[in-house]
Amino acid sequence: MTTMIDPTQPHKHVSPRTELTIPRLHLAPSFVISCGTITLDIENRKILLIRWLTTNEILFAKGRKDIGATLEATAVRETYEETGLRATLLPTSAPTRQTWSREHRARVGNAEDKSLSTTTSAGDVDPAQLHTEAIAVHQRITSEGVLKIIFWYIAEGDSTAIPDEDTKEADEDFENIWADWDAIDSTLTFEDDRVLAKYALNVVATRV
Numbered sequence: 343m344t345t346m347i348d349p350t351q352p353h354k355h356v357s358p359r360t361e362l363t364i365p366r367l368h369l370a371p372s373f374v375i376s377c378g379t380i381t382l383d384i385e386n387r388k389i390l391l392i393r394w395l396t397t398n399e400i401l402f403a404k405g406r407k408d409i410g411a412t413l414e415a416t417a418v419r420e421t422y423e424e425t426g427l428r429a430t431l432l433p434t435s436a437p438t439r440q441t442w443s444r445e446h447r448a449r450v451g452n453a454e455d456k457s458l459s460t461t462t463s464a465g466d467v468d469p470a471q472l473h474t475e476a477i478a479v480h481q482r483i484t485s486e487g488v489l490k491i492i493f494w495y496i497a498e499g500d501s502t503a504i505p506d507e508d509t510k511e512a513d514e515d516f517e518n519i520w521a522d523w524d525a526i527d528s529t530l531t532f533e534d535d536r537v538l539a540k541y542a543l544n545v546v547a548t549r550v
Contacts, residue, residue: 368489372487372488372489373488373489373490373491374406374484374488374489374490374491375406375407375413375416375491375492375493376404376405376406376407376416376420376490376491376492376493377404377405377407377413377414377416377417377420377492377493377494377495378402378403378404378405378417378420378421378492378493378494378495379402379403379404379417379418379420379421379429379431379494379495379496379497380402380477380494380495380496380497380538380539380542381403381421381427381429381497381498381499382432382496382497382498382499382542382543382546383498383499383500383501383502383520384498384546386501386502386520387522387523388501388520388521388522388523389520389521389522389523389526389539389543390402390403390421390425390427390429390499390501390518390519390520391518391519391520391521391529391530392424392425392516392517392518392519393516393517393518393519394515394516395515395516395517396515399531399532400519400529400530400531401530401531401532401535402494402535402538402539403420403421403424403425403516404417404420404424404492404494405419405420405423405424406420413476413493413495414431414474414495417431417493417494417495417497418430418431418495418497421497421499422506422509423509423510423511423514424509424510424514424516425505425509425516425518426505426506426507426509426510426518427499427500427503427505427506427518428499428500428503429497429498429499430497430498430499431474431495431496431497431498432474432496432497432498432546433472433473433474434472434473434474434477434496434545434546434548435468435471435472435473435545435548436473436475436477436496436545438473438475438477440473440475446470449470450470474495474496475495476493476494476495477494477495477496477538477541477542477545478493478494478538478541479491479492479493479494480492480494480534480538494538494542496542496545496546501520505518523543526539526540526543
């Protein structure tokens with residue numbers, strides 16, 4: 343049984359792969375932005391993973407942002423390029439410290455920003471609070487000394503779909519795995535990804 347993480351509570355996970363001496367300021371040549379998805383087939387309780395055949399590591403699809411691209415578009419594009427599968431960002435009620443626009447607050451009748459409040463007074467999910475903001479950010483220093491920042495999004499996909507061919511870059515030696523939700527701990531290679539998957543599944547559980 344997969345141990346879940348409460349998405350309503352602040353959660354800080356310190357990765358053993360991440361040095362804690364990250365400088366506070368990074369100029370453009372010293373950092374790179376990547377984005378990826380935790381893509382779920384909710385009906386069939388499957389989660390999309392990739393196996394890197396070169397190392398046999400099992401992880402989530404992600405990749406570097408193109409100049410001018412949005413974070414959200416990058417997450418969806420990289421998922422498609424690395425898996426050949428179409429995914430769409432999934433609106434959820436995940437707690438976030440991003441703020442709603444003034445127009446949104448006026449439309450739903452909230453004079454104050456309540457971005458961390460995603461339920462009605464009766465405890466139900468408030469449809470007006472669904473969003474597709476990133477649910478996590480991961481930082482690590484690469485072997486070249488570059489800060490890599492990865493934004494993670496929840497997406498929805500179809501585990502029965504046939505992947506498109508020829509979507510991968512020449513050096514992307516990946517194969518797709520649609521794993522059962524309960525197999526996260528025994529399938530994903532890195533603890534970071536296991537924490538991320540459990541958090542995403544708990545977020546989705548509050549949505550459905």
